[in-house]
Amino acid sequence: MIIKNPKFEISAVTPKQYPKNYLPEIVLAGKSNVGKSSFINTLINRKGLARTSSEPGKTRQINFYNMDNLFYFVDLPGYGYSKMSKEEQIKVGQFIEKYLSIRENIQLIVLILDIRHSPTEDDKLMYDYIRSTNIPFIIIANKADKIAITKVDDAVEVIKKELKILSGTVVEPFSSTRRIYTENVWEQITNAILK
Numbered sequence: 001m002i003i004k005n006p007k008f009e010i011s012a013v014t015p016k017q018y019p020k021n022y023l024p025e026i027v028l029a030g031k032s033n034v035g036k037s038s039f040i041n042t043l044i045n046r047k048g049l050a051r052t053s054s055e056p057g058k059t060r061q062i063n064f065y066n067m068d069n070l071f072y073f074v075d076l077p078g079y080g081y082s083k084m085s086k087e088e089q090i091k092v093g094q095f096i097e098k099y100l101s102i103r104e105n106i107q108l109i110v111l112i113l114d115i116r117h118s119p120t121e122d123d124k125l126m127y128d129y130i131r132s133t134n135i136p137f138i139i140i141a142n143k144a145d146k147i148a149i150t151k152v153d154d155a156v157e158v159i160k161k162e163l164k165i166l167s168g169t170v171v172e173p174f175s176s177t178r179r180i181y182t183e184n185v186w187e188q189i190t191n192a193i194l195k
């Protein structure tokens with residue numbers, strides 16, 4: 001899909017601040033620094049639309065990016081950022097959970113993991129939570145450029161096993177740095193929007 005005019009629309013913390021138009025929403029979830037914001041930029045080919053940083057904890061609110069009025073990419077703050085105070089982590093967790101539990105136009109949750117590591121306890125909690133919402137989801141094994149291409153399939157299998165994934169669940173490798181596997185991911189997103 002080619003997005004001609006992607007725009008940042010709003011940062012939200014409370015439901016009152018969510019966009020009023022109910023376009024399909026594609027949500028990026030994952031631990032801090034795993035590459036959620038970069039994922040958006042890579043898919044739409046715009047370097048700086050979603051703010052990224054090598055320092056974890058860059059995204060602190062729910063950011064809505066309007067894709068040609070066809071759908072929103074919704075960039076969530078990352079979890080598991082140890083430098084964030086406990087109170088702030090709880091606050092962020094609560095507004096993420098609120099969003100995921102009440103927003104009816106979420107079409108797909110994209111849970112992003114790091115292909116190099118086994119899923120963390122927080123990843124497992126998030127995965128279980130996502131499953132409990134009954135919202136369709138896919139899993140992205142990001143930073144595939146960090147391992148040898150011959151190891152990618154094995155790494156994806158490890159993630160599937162560790163999360164005890166049900167057969168039929170989509171787990172796709174990805175790399176923002178090398179811009180690989182983007183076609184597969186667009187296909188998943190397009191299918192979700194058209195559903």
Ligand SMILES: Nc1nc2c(ncn2[C@@H]2O[C@H](COP(=O)(O)OP(=O)(O)OP(=O)(O)O)[C@@H](O)[C@H]2O)c(=O)[nH]1
Nearest residue numbers: 033034035036037038052053054057058059078176
């Ligand atoms: N090597 C490599 N680095 C990546 C990839 N994707 C993102 N990064 C880097 O990882 C760092 C974090 O990227 P972000 O996109 O800001 O991560 P985020 O998940 O949005 O982080 P928070 O907003 O803190 O939750 C940046 O330095 C990115 O350049 C990738 O596919 N490969």
Ligand SMILES: [Mg+2]
Nearest residue numbers: 036037058059
């Ligand atoms: Mg971010």
